[in-house]
Amino acid sequence: MPFKHNAYRRHRIGKMKFKVTNWREYETGLRRRGSLTLWVTPEALSSWRAPKRTTRGGQPRYSDLAIETALTLGLVFGLRLRQTEGFLTSVLKLIGLDFAVPDHTTLSRRASKRKAPNKRHDDRIPEKGPVHVLIDSTGLQVYGAGQWLEEKHGVKSRRAWRKLHLALDADSSDIIAHVMTDRDAGDASQVEPLLDQIDMPIAQFTADGAYDGEPTYAAVIRHTADAEVVIPPRANAVERQHDDPTNQRNQHIATINADGRMKWQAATGYGKRSLVETAIGRYKSIIGGRLRARSFAAQQTEVALSCAVLNRMLACARSKSVRLKFAIA
Structure with a gap:
């Protein structure tokens, strides 16, 4: 992966520095998140x-x-x-x-009986043009002893993990779609259920290598025909000669083979995928990494309300930052 390049001397590379330009408004919004009014x-x-x-x-x-x-x-x-x-x-x-x-x-x-609509509609998310969609997944623990019992007594615990799949708007960082499954569900299998909740056209779809494959490309193209799909292909991926020459996956493979992954990442804007990892970290720091509900239906309700809460909190405080030209090591 690109982030592993120069690992042996990374400690000598200065970290990027950012400055928040709306600190006064951002600080006020952060206080509003805890208001009881x-x-x-x-x-x-x-x-x-x-x-x-x-x-x-x-x-x-x-x-x-x-x-x-x-x-x-x-x-x-x-x-x-x-x-x-x-x-x-x-x-x-x-x-x-x-x-x-x-x-x-x-x-x-x-x-456990809350009925969720097939398509997500949130009045706080404005209707606008094509969006840049970022997708990733994370694990959530089911409330209980879980792994501790397994490690302590050597017995298989009945507790399990759930998998939360999120779709993020790269411009606003709002969660625009979510799906919760059991831990055995593959990441790529949930792309279409996530896209079904997005009514807006997609300008760019960005995900990590776990979503690499023709089914993901096909699901995105079915949603928006001219959407740009940015997914890093596997290291041993090869171009398929019988495919359409305009096939995006083939183009990514050819570009990486010619220029390398680092240049491909900069040219496609793949670095924005870190925003969805930030959203996952925000979810676990504010809501928590463990589900409180016991039944699967109640857990789905808990996740849906949690995503709505995070969107409301983000609307209260949204930072604007710029990268400093000269980083201090």
């Missing part, structure tokens, strides 16, 4: 109770908005369901609202 709109107040059911079955007491509000507050402040119930009760009391709060049993049950 809440605004409750009249529409939200009228929608707290579930609408009257017109079909057969029991009448739910709380709307999806009430359940989502409680679960979101629990995620932001790192609370379990019982503590979330108490926290929301005290907040509503402080702002003078005499509303019933969902109990922890209701929150647990309704989290």
